[in-house]
Amino acid sequence: MLSTISAYHAKFFAYELTRQLPANDVGKLTASLQDAQVDLNPHQVEAALFAFKSPLSKGAILADEVGLGKTIEAGIILSQQWAERKRRLLIIGPSNLRKQWNRELADKFYLPSKILESKSFNEEIKQGNFNPFNQKDNIIICSYHFAKNKAPYLESIKWDLVIIDEAHRLRNVYKPSNKIGNAIKDALAHCKKVLLTATPLQNSILELYGLVSLIDPYIFGDLKSFKSQFSRLVDQENYDDLRNRLQPVCKRTLRRQVLEYIKYTERIPIVVEFSPGEDEMQLYWWVTEYLQREKLYALPSSQRQLMTLILRKLLASSTYAIYGTLDALVKKLDAKVERHEFNDLEAINDDFETLEEIQDEWSEEVENENSIIEEIFTEQEIEELKEEKSDLEKYRELADKIRKNSKAEQLFTALEKGFEALQNLGANKKALIFTESRRTQDFLYDLLEERGYKDMVLKFNGTNNDPKSKEIYKAYVNEHQGTDILTGSLTADKRAAIVDNFKEEATIMIATEAAAEGINLQFCSLVVNFDLPWNPQRIEQRIGRCHRYGQKYDVVVINFLNKKNAADQRVYELLDVKFRLFDGVFGASDEVLGSIGNGVDFEKRIASIYQQCRTTDEIQSAFDSLQKELKPDISERIQETRQVLLENFDEEVREKLRVNLIESKEYLNKFEERLWATTKYYLKGSAVFDEDKYAFRLTQNPFPQENIHRGPYMILKPEDGKRKSEIEVPDDTNIYRVGHKLAKRILKACKQIETPNKVLVFDYTNTPTKVTALEKYVGQSGWLQVNHIEIASFESEDYLTIACRTDNGDIIDNTLAQRFFSIHAEHNNHTIDVTSVVSKHLDEITFAENQNIISENANRNKDFFDTEMDKLDQWADDMKISLEKEIRDLDAEIKLRKAEAKKMLNLESKIKAQRVIKELEKKRSEKRQHLFEAQDVIDVEKETLLEDVEKRLKQKINLNTLFTIKWEMI
Incomplete structure (x- = not known):
């Protein structure tokens, strides 16, 4: 660890700590990982890098098994976007996950977010924001239903990234009947998306088609061509083709592959047996016999399976549960006799909260549930209905009687x-x-x-409107009034209050x-x-x-x-x-x-x-x-x-994760050391430092124009086998990180330090960290120039290159030259001149280094482009497959019909046969036209991509020399 650094070190480190790395660099996420209060798990870093890997990619499906922290992966991705000033960020998920996202972003990633629901949405409009989704200083969080209902608002915003949690809920988006899925898909077609799901393939291979189409409609052709190719995966060739298509867009890690890094606890089962009493068994058999009847007036055929399931669940739950449902069914039959409406589903929904979700899953049974059909009964049917009602009343009476x-x-x-x-x-x-x-x-x-x-005891349900829950919520609001803990969402805050009470008291x-x-x-x-x-x-x-x-x-x-x-x-x-x-x-x-x-x-x-x-x-x-x-x-x-x-082979994954972990730890360790060293340099005389704990307290504010807390501050630097989550942090301590207001001000100030040409003496002998490769330069001297190169093409990247030579003219390569800044150094106050010969040589070295970087960037962009063009060519082939098959089938049928027509002797029959042939030929022409139209669509899409690439391909390069020094190594 450097105890003292020079102004030149500080400037170099400040640029290094804030630069933007290319998508495929493991170090890209280092700033986000240091900034977040999360443990370093290599599979999460790998997943986040996967989502970023191509600037032309339209997104990814992160499909790690349950329990591997997909929320953390998404948090790292969002944190990186935020750091890159990409602030139009949206999270869509189940309504009961909104608060969890809000808290995770705030607690672990220090990211601000806003839950949008009807109340907060309307308040934004009242305050003059006519599209409440348009908020640059907040990540927006909303539910699936809210996103569907506000689809026009979503569509009007050019989102930088959309996270869709529990994305398997949209797996049937390929079906026109999936209204929520299709509304979200259409509204966000223009945006990059990351889907989170532990089960990307559940029932049918078509679900993969649905999920992938949410990300990118050009990975597969239309549904018809997908079915014809992949609905029956019987040979290895089909498997390989589909796997190759999925690999660039879907990333999955299994729990068994990460046991080296994440420790799991066991589950211990206990079975408690019980014997129902006579009345309970009598009620069970009565209701069972009732449900097995061929005809039931209380359970219409469109809802029969669904209602039978729910009645059995409530019967197994308790006599109190089944009593309420039996009562609703009795009232429903009363209403039928009296010919007025009674919504028994609404009554059941009050008790059985997952009714709506199950209705959606059982849609084929309940698709006509909302249609109003007037039922007219015969006298005999009215008698049967009354008998059924009498039976239900008998069951209800027994359920009411059972007290134990x-x-x-x-x-x-x-x-x-x-x-x-x-x-x-x-x-x-x-x-x-x-x-x-x-x-x-x-x-x-x-x-x-x-x-x-x-x-x-506490209750937790869909409304949480009981007196105790209201009391807990009120106390929670009073305690946290004016803090970021309260989101302003009544539902979310009430849930958080009850969970907090369960943790601390109940x-x-x-x-x-x-x-x-x-x-x-x-x-x-x-x-x-x-x-x-x-x-x-x-x-x-x-x-x-x-x-x-x-x-x-x-x-x-x-x-x-x-x-x-x-x-x-x-x-x-x-x-x-x-x-x-x-x-x-x-x-x-x-x-x-x-x-x-x-x-x-x-x-x-x-x-x-x-x-x-x-x-x-x-x-x-x-x-x-x-x-x-x-x-x-x-x-x-x-x-x-x-x-x-x-999935990939376990050992292949494990080896990659090991490499990732080593590289990520090295990056993170170097990053934290440089942040610490730069902070100590800038706050010298303004803070008291505790080297052992990586902590400090300000004695005076270095930026008096801003309100900055005096501390204490502490870098969460995992050491001695501890992880970030295991470090004990005193209550009054600020977590010091690269995204903290104080750190950002210090780094900005260090970038602006005046660094004239001076002699910098590197003290290799007295520096604790030894870089063996530098030992041979002890006693030598030379010149060193640090340059900052920015490239804007497919994405923005910036690099620090070092032109370094000895006085003998030997070139020290860029990688080794960077290690000079791990050595303690001092300089005097005298500026020096750089000779034209040295300046020319340094320029030549810089030019060669920069050309390497520019060339790497161009090659990477070429690969991105080739991948996109290959994908479009594959999509074009897919689109042709089903149309060409239909045309071939029509060709065969026309040929057969013509052969049959020739054999006909009756002129009238021949004419009729020719009419049929003409219709088939017309149909074939239409199919051929569709094929040409599909090709036109493909050509338009390719042209759009080419235009986009042409605009972004022109590298905008900005070169800036940060400083030039004469070095000596002692």
Whole structure:
């Protein structure tokens, strides 16, 4: 570490610390990594570099497995964009992830962001901003639905970058019926996008087509040509072609490939069995028999599967949950008899919060849900309807009568076991209980409050409007008033307040599915599935709230098992043994989850077994069949497809990550040392420094015109095996980083230091850091000139080149010459002249160095251009494939028809046959015309690219000499 540096060092370091590197340089992200409060994980650096690798690229899909920190990868990318003054940045994701993004950007990357929802959007308009998405000083965050509803506003802005989180939600964008996906795709067609998803391939290879088309519509042709080429991947050639197309746009790292860098904790399963009472079993069989009837007036055919699923889930949740739904169905039948409207789905949605999401996933069953069809019943049907209503009233009455819930009674046993396990682990006494029903949530809250957990329980759901949640929110707002912690979004801030209370005060949080995405609860190590979803991905999301990066302890997972229900037992067996959700280090692998798509198909299969099987033998047989079907599906087909298309060999990845880690650490270490040295140089006499802790406190403000805190300041420099996240930072300490206001002012000032031609004496002998290659120059002297070269073409880059020679005329290459500045040096106050001979020689060296850089830049640009042109040529071929096949088919049919017409003896038949042939020929002409039109579109696209490249290809070069010195090495 340099203890003293010269003005020349400071100027050189200031330019080095702020320069913009080319896209393929590992050091490109060093400033962003130093600026952020995140640990250095090589796979995240690799992913961020992948997204930047070509200035002509329209984006990337970052598809790392769950738990590898895709949010961090996106944060690094956004941080780099921000540093490059690219401020039109947008994040689109599920609504319940908005607050998480807002906090992560602020806490880890010091980036300002604004959550846009109806309230904040309207306030912006009132204040005169007629497009609230247009904010240069904030990264904009919004939900999918909001983005769809405000698509015209999005389209009018030239975004520098758009991040789409949980992007698999748009996987069906290739379907015209996918309104949200298509609205977002059309509005952002002109923007560079980064998609984040752990499961880019779930159900069908067409989903890859959909996701890739969001990034770049020219990677594949149209849907028809994609289907004809890739919908049946049967030979190696097809695999290779599709993989080659995907590799430039999709990056995926697996958890097993990064075990060297990220430590995972285990999952510990606990099963708690319960036996329902007689009344509970009677209610179960009554409702089961009801759902298995051939005709039901309360469940119209368009909603039958969906409603059956929900009723079964609520029946399994609690009698309190099913009571509310039975009541809604009774009222619905009343309304039918009286011929007035009653929205039973709205009533159910109040309890079952994921209804809308499931409706969307089950769209084929509920596509007519909003159409109003007047039903007219015969007298016999009215009688049948009344009988059905009478049965529902009987079920409702029994549900209301049941006061003791057998599963809820076992909850106390479960919590005792769970808390005992946490004590053994040394973890916090915190429990996260999940239920799918709001009514069950209310019931459990009251029960826990009454029996030993008074004032220790919280509720977390989609609205959080209960009195305690409101009280917590009010206190949170009062505590953080006037700080950046409050976003101004009522929904987001209320969620944050409840999570904060759970972390600091409460013992138990009862959550609906609203908490299954988007909140980090790694301070909690006990997950209780009071209700167990049939969708494995939902379960994984639940457990993933606690079992994630940053979790210090093993996570205990408790499930309840109904001893009297054979189907429930087999479902649990599948989820436990087949999907490995509840134990081990990773839980369910993405390969397994991906093989069942979004979980809906699997959920439907489970629902059909409950619906169709009436005996234990039938249930066992159906589950045996399902298990056999799952085996090849999970272990071979989808897993192989995903591996072949999206993954690289483990050792290949690991080796690359090792190299990345070494290089990144070297860059970061040098970067931090130079920032520290430059700061010490500039603040000499204005600050007191603690060398051991990389900390200082200002004794006076070096920039009196600005309000700058006196400190203390501290560089988070990981040493002794510690990571950034493990460094203890006192509460009153400012994190000192290159993006901090003070650091930016210092670097700007150091760039402007006057550095006349002087003699600089490098003291190699007394410098602790030894550069062996420089030893031979001890006792020698020479000349050194530092130049700053800026190139603006496809992207802006700047370099520092050094022309260095000895007095004997020997040239010291640029790389070694840069090492001079790792040596302590001093200069006197006398300026010197540079002779014309020396000046000419230095100019020649500089010219050669600069030509190398310019040539590298041009070659890199040529490669970028070739890649884009190859992509367009491939797209052109794709577009021709389906049209040419249709033309060939028509040719064959015309030939056949002509042959048949020749054999006809009847003139009238011949004429009719010729008419048919003429129609086919007309159709063929139209297809040929389409082929020509497709070629025209391709030509236009190529011309557009050529024009863009021509504009950007002309390198604008700016050369500036920073200083020239006479050097001596002692």
